[in-house]
Amino acid sequence: MKPYHDIGGEPGGEVDQSPYEYSLWELRVDALLRLLSMKAKVMTVDELRRGIETFGENRYNEERYYGKWIFSIASIMVEKGIVSQEELDSRVNDVRDRMEKSL
Amino acid sequence: MPHDHHDHSPIEIDEGRPEEAQVLAEALRELLIEKGLFTAEDMNNQVLAMSKRTPGNGAAIVARAWTDVAYKARLLSDGPAAAREMGFDIGPAQLLVVENTPDVHNVIVCTLCSCYPVLLLGPSPEWYKSKNYRKRTVYEPREVLKEFGTVLPHKEVRVHDSTADMRYMVLPERPEGTEGWSEDQLAGLINVDSLIGVTEANSPA
Numbered sequence: 001m002k003p004y005h006d007i008g009g010e011p012g013g014e015v016d017q018s019p020y021e022y023s024l025w026e027l028r029v030d031a032l033l034r035l036l037s038m039k040a041k042v043m044t045v046d047e048l049r050r051g052i053e054t055f056g057e058n059r060y061n062e063e064r065y066y067g068k069w070i071f072s073i074a075s076i077m078v079e080k081g082i083v084s085q086e087e088l089d090s091r092v093n094d095v096r097d098r099m100e101k102s103l
Numbered sequence: 104m105p106h107d108h109h110d111h112s113p114i115e116i117d118e119g120r121p122e123e124a125q126v127l128a129e130a131l132r133e134l135l136i137e138k139g140l141f142t143a144e145d146m147n148n149q150v151l152a153m154s155k156r157t158p159g160n161g162a163a164i165v166a167r168a169w170t171d172v173a174y175k176a177r178l179l180s181d182g183p184a185a186a187r188e189m190g191f192d193i194g195p196a197q198l199l200v201v202e203n204t205p206d207v208h209n210v211i212v213c214t215l216c217s218c219y220p221v222l223l224l225g226p227s228p229e230w231y232k233s234k235n236y237r238k239r240t241v242y243e244p245r246e247v248l249k250e251f252g253t254v255l256p257h258k259e260v261r262v263h264d265s266t267a268d269m270r271y272m273v274l275p276e277r278p279e280g281t282e283g284w285s286e287d288q289l290a291g292l293i294n295v296d297s298l299i300g301v302t303e304a305n306s307p308a
Contacts, residue, residue, distance in 0.1 A: 008214025012238035020229040025125045031149035040140040067124035091130040
């Protein structure tokens with residue numbers, strides 16, 4: 001079976017040309033990949049793609065561009081033992097609490 | 104109907120609540136800074152550096168190639184070196200510049216993901232990453248070009264499918280009526296659409 005990211009040649013509809021402006025968090029995800037690949041040298045762009053191509057079709061279809069990136073980067077960081085799943089989950093909860101309080 | 108709702112908003116976000124991806128991005132940024140992989144300042148500098156990478160860089164390269172045949176030859180034979188010559192360091196990826204001629208029009212896509220000369224031109228437009236563009240450009244490029252207002256019945260259309268290791272940029276044809284124009288004036292005729300190849304360079308007004 002064809003993997004879910006291999007869509008070239010499939011039928012499709014009109015191309016949506018609406019402009020989209022990235023938020024700061026999205027620009028930071030871009031920066032994060034550059035820092036991890038070119039400065040810290042702990043992951044590669046190929047690993048980023050492997051993460052995106054294996055985290056499942058639902059996530060692939062639902063996340064925007066940098067959403068796909070951050071879920072992949074997080075899984076690669078856990079896989080390499082640079083962060084543990086537990087500390088990441090715990091920090092995600094902290095950050096969510098802080099963001100919701102500041103709304 | 105729930106079905107209709109899903110067609111228009113594939114990401115379910117409760118009103119006013121941050122997206123899951125945004126929360127994860129902030130959590131990871133904090134943890135990796137605490138672990139010393141980079142500093143908050145490194146990240147700010149990186150965001151700033153990316154904001155300076157724009158299609159204007161590509162436009163400057165094209166304008167130089169239009170006015171300097173020797174530079175054009177170097178650009179077509181070694182894209183990264185020709186970009187560096189203009190002061191643009193495009194990182195480790197390969198860059199292949201493909202030239203439009205009176206007989207051939209080139210257009211770029213990345214069917215498998217969204218590969219693009221991002222370290223030269225900055226992030227690609229959203230439509231370039233869209234599924235419909237990635238799906239259709241390889242089998243009906245003329246129909247896709249038509250949506251961008253580009254109709255070229257007398258030209259062969261060549262589609263280039265990018266990879267992470269080989270990224271493309273189009274060298275558009277220099278429009279007629281621009282004889283004697285400066286590089287700055289010429290660069291003003293080029294935008295991201297013509298560098299990807301969904302349009303030609305703008306004609307002089």
